[in-house]
Amino acid sequence: MTTLTQLASWQALEKHSTTVPHMRELFKQQPQRFSQMSTKACGLFLDYSKNRASTETLSLLFDLAKESKIEEKVRAMFAGDVINNTEQRAVLHTALRAPKDKVIKVDGVNIVTEVHQTLDKMEKFVYSVTSGEWKGFTGKTITDVVSIGIGGSFLGPKIVSQALRPYWSGQLNCHFVANVDGTAITEKLKGLNAETTLFVMSSKSFGTQETLTNTLSAKEWFLTQGAMQSDVAKHFVAVSSNVTKATDFGIDASNIFPMWDWVGGRYSLWSAIGLPIALLVGMDNFRALLAGAHDMDNHFANTPLEQNMPVIMGLFSLWYGNFFNAQSHVVLTYDHYLRGLPAYFQQLDMESNGKSVTLNGSDVKYTTGPVIWGGEGTNGQHAYHQLLHQGTALIPADFIMPLNSHNPLGEHHVQLASNCFGQTQALMQGRTFDEALAEVRNASLSDNEKQLIAQHKVMPGNKPSNTLLMDKLTPTTLGALIALYEHRTFVQGAIWQINSFDQWGVELGKLLGDKVLKRLTDSTETEDLDTSSNGLINLFKQQKI
Numbered sequence: 332m333t334t335l336t337q338l339a340s341w342q343a344l345e346k347h348s349t350t351v352p353h354m355r356e357l358f359k360q361q362p363q364r365f366s367q368m369s370t371k372a373c374g375l376f377l378d379y380s381k382n383r384a385s386t387e388t389l390s391l392l393f394d395l396a397k398e399s400k401i402e403e404k405v406r407a408m409f410a411g412d413v414i415n416n417t418e419q420r421a422v423l424h425t426a427l428r429a430p431k432d433k434v435i436k437v438d439g440v441n442i443v444t445e446v447h448q449t450l451d452k453m454e455k456f457v458y459s460v461t462s463g464e465w466k467g468f469t470g471k472t473i474t475d476v477v478s479i480g481i482g483g484s485f486l487g488p489k490i491v492s493q494a495l496r497p498y499w500s501g502q503l504n505c506h507f508v509a510n511v512d513g514t515a516i517t518e519k520l521k522g523l524n525a526e527t528t529l530f531v532m533s534s535k536s537f538g539t540q541e542t543l544t545n546t547l548s549a550k551e552w553f554l555t556q557g558a559m560q561s562d563v564a565k566h567f568v569a570v571s572s573n574v575t576k577a578t579d580f581g582i583d584a585s586n587i588f589p590m591w592d593w594v595g596g597r598y599s600l601w602s603a604i605g606l607p608i609a610l611l612v613g614m615d616n617f618r619a620l621l622a623g624a625h626d627m628d629n630h631f632a633n634t635p636l637e638q639n640m641p642v643i644m645g646l647f648s649l650w651y652g653n654f655f656n657a658q659s660h661v662v663l664t665y666d667h668y669l670r671g672l673p674a675y676f677q678q679l680d681m682e683s684n685g686k687s688v689t690l691n692g693s694d695v696k697y698t699t700g701p702v703i704w705g706g707e708g709t710n711g712q713h714a715y716h717q718l719l720h721q722g723t724a725l726i727p728a729d730f731i732m733p734l735n736s737h738n739p740l741g742e743h744h745v746q747l748a749s750n751c752f753g754q755t756q757a758l759m760q761g762r763t764f765d766e767a768l769a770e771v772r773n774a775s776l777s778d779n780e781k782q783l784i785a786q787h788k789v790m791p792g793n794k795p796s797n798t799l800l801m802d803k804l805t806p807t808t809l810g811a812l813i814a815l816y817e818h819r820t821f822v823q824g825a826i827w828q829i830n831s832f833d834q835w836g837v838e839l840g841k842l843l844g845d846k847v848l849k850r851l852t853d854s855t856e857t858e859d860l861d862t863s864s865n866g867l868i869n870l871f872k873q874q875k876i
């Protein structure tokens with residue numbers, strides 16, 4: 332494998348990076364920049380004109396994608412090749428949204444058939460619960476769902492349910508529990524009625540401490556509310572690839588929804604892990620979510636690199652990380668329903684591309700995944716946007732906004748849009764010293780004071796952003812949007828020559844946590860670790876400082 336930094340396109344980009352003019356200049360030089368640097372796919376519109384890129388930049392970035400054999404790597408993923416080389420697994424979240432007639436084989440079995448069998452099982456279950464056919468242990472209809480899971484088995488269902496709030500059928504309410512902190516489950520259970528509560532336990536491995544502990548506590552609570560052990564089957568269902576462990580745990584075999592090794596946790600909301608979503612919005616809307624993602628899969632797999640949205644977005648993020656030392660990337664959603672999306676993209680990208688070893692085991696010699704963070708516009712404008720505009724760090728931004736609101740209330744949406752577009756403009760053009768001085772010209776200040784104020788008002792601009800628009804937030808556009816970010820993550824990982832589909836760093840945390848747990852629960856003083864760990868463990872045992 333040729334080292335990434337030895338590629339001709341990489342070296343050309345390195346040289347070129349020092350020559351790209353300020354974006355103000357680029358907009359002057361290229362009058363058609365907006366139409367030339369925007370694209371539409373799967374109900375999404377991407378304006379990428381506010382990036383530090385000339386036509387030459389773009390062509391060099393696409394050269395890098397070609398030299399990195401992106402198209403070949405995309406084909407390998409879709410075909411089910413074992414691209415997760417450290418776990419010897421195929422990576423086929425795309426199969427979860429493939430139509431019924433598609434054939435994708437893993438170990439000789441057409442997994443699309445299994446996927447659709449599971450979707451049908453979900454459909455029956457969702458109907459049974461929402462129609463009131465499914466009864467709790469005292470014969471009452473289910474009103475509340477408590478979804479227990481963590482990581483990918485939590486964040487996807489939670490964020491998508493939140494985003495699709497306008498599509499909730501209204502029969503059910505859903506509560507999500509992830510943290511092992513007993514406060515989380517205690518607070519969720521307050522006010523719930525065991526007779527009308529259904530627990531969905533989501534764990535691919537069925538071995539995750541937080542989820543097992545929370546489920547046990549939920550079961551204990553359930554049994555203290557007048558229910559018997561034999562009632563558990565009416566109130567506990569599980570989603571897992573480990574059916575044996577789930578049945579051993581006491582979940583009725585008929586209440587277990589399967590998932591598979593070829594789906595990574597952070598890519599699993601499209602599987603039965605999405606059951607809480609389907610319970611809330613109904614199966615038609617869940618299938619629409621899958622259809623939107625499938626549309627983006629087709630776009631990604633079949634569109635030339637130059638018009639390929641995930642490729643374009645992936646390349647730009649890499650451009651700033653590797654050639655301008657950007658260490659983080661901000662996602663700003665101008666829609667209250669999408670307020671959780673930055674956290675979802677954070678997990679997706681940072682768990683995937685937070686790697687420092689290449690596929691063949693050598694240390695990477697370049698920056699890989701950035702810190703992904705963000706929040707809801709306009710709130711962030713009155714907080715951390717200050718640093719985006721005038722801080723010393725370069726932080727590329729994605730602005731995401733539906734053109735039509737689900738709640739068209741007076742002037743709210745037009746004001747929201749003006750803020751969104753205004754921010755991207757301000758980031759791009761900044762404010763020069765002369766402009767700042769002109770603004771304070773008439774202030775009753777001395778010349779020196781005016782100069783000083785103007786100096787503080789200077790904004791360098793040239794801060795890159797993408798703007799993603801959609802007509803309206805629907806299950807379909809949301810599916811396409813999330814799949815877009817999944818593929819953007821793939822593009823970057825593929826260019827960096829890393830495995831975006833394992834998570835050994837997280838696994839080590841789990842392992843050490845288990846070892847510490849043993850020490851915390853035995854009665855002897857801990858002396859065999861480093862002095863800090865010994866000290867902290869022993870303080871915990873004493874239960875006072």
Ligand SMILES: O=P(O)(O)OC[C@H]1O[C@](O)(CO)[C@@H](O)[C@@H]1O
Nearest residue numbers: 482483484534535536539596837
């Ligand atoms: O679904 P499981 O097996 O309980 O795992 C939960 C999460 O734990 C991780 O393995 C690491 O935290 C995630 O990738 C995964 O989504």
